[in-house]
Amino acid sequence: MAKLTYKMIPEGMLKGKYIPLNIAFINLNDVKACGITPKEAFEAVAKTVEGPVGMNIFDPDCVTTTSDGVMVDGTTVFMAAADRGIINKDFGYLEMIEMPYSEKLIEEEPHLLQWDANYKGKKLFRGPDPHTKLIPVHNVCISGRASNNNSATEMMNIITMEEILLPILGQQQIIENGEVVLGLTGGVISVGIGMIMPEMYGRVFPTRQFPAGETAHGSGIYAQTLKAHIPCIVADKSILAKYIIRALQAGCIPGRTVGASPAVLAVAKHMGIAPDYDNITEKAYEELASIGCTKEWMQEKVEILTPEEIMLKADEIIPGIEDASKFKAEELVQVVTVEV
Amino acid sequence: MKLMHTKLPEFLKKMKVAATESSCPKEITIRGLENLTSAKMQSLRTGRIEHAVGEMTHKEGVEKIDLVVIPRVPETMHTVIIKGMDKDGNVKNAILELVNILHPTEEAELMGCKDVDDRRPGIGRH
Numbered sequence: 001m002a003k004l005t006y007k008m009i010p011e012g013m014l015k016g017k018y019i020p021l022n023i024a025f026i027n028l029n030d031v032k033a034c035g036i037t038p039k040e041a042f043e044a045v046a047k048t049v050e051g052p053v054g055m056n057i058f059d060p061d062c063v064t065t066t067s068d069g070v071m072v073d074g075t076t077v078f079m080a081a082a083d084r085g086i087i088n089k090d091f092g093y094l095e096m097i098e099m100p101y102s103e104k105l106i107e108e109e110p111h112l113l114q115w116d117a118n119y120k121g122k123k124l125f126r127g128p129d130p131h132t133k134l135i136p137v138h139n140v141c142i143s144g145r146a147s148n149n150n151s152a153t154e155m156m157n158i159i160t161m162e163e164i165l166l167p168i169l170g171q172q173q174i175i176e177n178g179e180v181v182l183g184l185t186g187g188v189i190s191v192g193i194g195m196i197m198p199e200m201y202g203r204v205f206p207t208r209q210f211p212a213g214e215t216a217h218g219s220g221i222y223a224q225t226l227k228a229h230i231p232c233i234v235a236d237k238s239i240l241a242k243y244i245i246r247a248l249q250a251g252c253i254p255g256r257t258v259g260a261s262p263a264v265l266a267v268a269k270h271m272g273i274a275p276d277y278d279n280i281t282e283k284a285y286e287e288l289a290s291i292g293c294t295k296e297w298m299q300e301k302v303e304i305l306t307p308e309e310i311m312l313k314a315d316e317i318i319p320g321i322e323d324a325s326k327f328k329a330e331e332l333v334q335v336v337t338v339e340v
Numbered sequence: 341m342k343l344m345h346t347k348l349p350e351f352l353k354k355m356k357v358a359a360t361e362s363s364c365p366k367e368i369t370i371r372g373l374e375n376l377t378s379a380k381m382q383s384l385r386t387g388r389i390e391h392a393v394g395e396m397t398h399k400e401g402v403e404k405i406d407l408v409v410i411p412r413v414p415e416t417m418h419t420v421i422i423k424g425m426d427k428d429g430n431v432k433n434a435i436l437e438l439v440n441i442l443h444p445t446e447e448a449e450l451m452g453c454k455d456v457d458d459r460r461p462g463i464g465r466h
Contacts, residue, residue: 083445083447083448084447084451084452086447088445088446088447090463091413091414091445092445134413134463135413135414135415136413136415136417136440137415137417137440138415138440138442140415140442142414142415142442142443142444142445143445143447144444144445144446144447144448144450145444145447145448147442147444149442156442158442158443158444158448159444159448
């Protein structure tokens with residue numbers, strides 16, 4: 001028998017925020033070391049949990065893109081949901097699909113110019129293969145009360161209807177015992193997650209449905225309310241800044257080759273990089289303006305800073321997340337070991 | 341062809357009769373169809389469900405029956421019709437939108453029950 005160690009956030013109150021279901025974060029390297037399949041790892045973890053649980057297996061050695069198209073290290077490559085120890089046989093488990101490197105793909109998805117510049121040779125994963133999953137639209141696993149949605153970045157208890165957002169960089173920090181922020185998603189992130197890049201087999205959309213500069217929300221002033229009250233665990237803003245800086249240094253332009261999210265726009269402003277104003281749609285401008293990111297805000301003169309200075313001042317520069325507190329990741333998780 | 345689909349009120353009545361007029365009669369509650377006012381239920385399955393209800397009335401230790409209808413695929417796609425009505429009750433303007441709904445799967449209803457006889461065909465089969 002081997003022993004699999006993973007990280008768990010139990011259902012209930014966590015430092016003043018409500019966690020709607022149990023959440024397990026598993027490192028793919030630990031699964032491999034046990035000589036078991038990802039599905040076997042999920043089954044072993046599920047058996048230890050009485051209630052609903054969302055489970056993610058994270059591969060720290062590959063790369064992915066955030067919703068706004070920033071390329072980052074590591075992503076969840078297998079996801080599952082279980083309730084009372086059972087993984088639904090039709091809908092409880094999903095695998096992300098590798099997007100093989102090709103010049104054609106980079107041509108079709110220009111934000112992937114970051115791949116060449118910063119992550120050459122790394123494997124890229126985003127969402128699952130839409131042709132093999134049984135659930136029609138969302139990239140979601142459901143077992144009983146537990147739902148693990150948007151390729152493992154949003155989990156819910158469908159009975160209580162409470163939810164938590166788990167953006168990929170927050171998961172990366174949990175796996176790496178790094179720095180995280182626990183708070184409420186708020187209006188800025190609610191708007192920001194709509195400023196997506198068109199991607200085939202993306203984490204949320206299976207096709208390139210929305211062009212760069214467009215909003216996936218299309219909700220006007222209501223976009224800021226969509227996820228506002230939902231708790232989230234995100235990476236420290238200095239870490240987010242680091243990856244945005246890398247994307248911009250690689251040549252990405254906000255609104256054209258990287259999403260025009262408030263975080264990207266704010267960092268770009270301090271690097272002296274203007275967004276592609278003409279490519280951002282009126283609908284996107286309306287949503288951005290509703291949380292203070294007006295065209296005037298984008299054009300205002302600010303101090304140009306070095307990457308190190310931006311990372312140091314990231315909390316002041318990058319807007320978003322409310323009622324938030326910073327933690328070492330290990331302060332939020334329990335380390336659990338199970339025999340497999 | 342008239343047997344291919346069953347009227348919703350007839351479906352509800354059939355289930356009640358199967359439970360309450362069994363040789364081992366039991367009370368039955370039916371949930372999950374409250375929102376439907378006009379629907380045709382697959383007849384072949386209606387007969388099987390009727391039969392299953394009758395079977396359940398005879399199970400040892402069963403005091404009453406709770407019949408729940410949930411989506412087989414736990415994500416359903418719905419058209420939302422936003423209608424602007426005039427003073428005479430006619431539809432003057434309309435906007436069609438879409439919403440996908442996520443539902444719990446059967447484990448949420450089964451409460452950890454171990455004695456489950458899954459008679460459903462695989463996804464995509466009748």
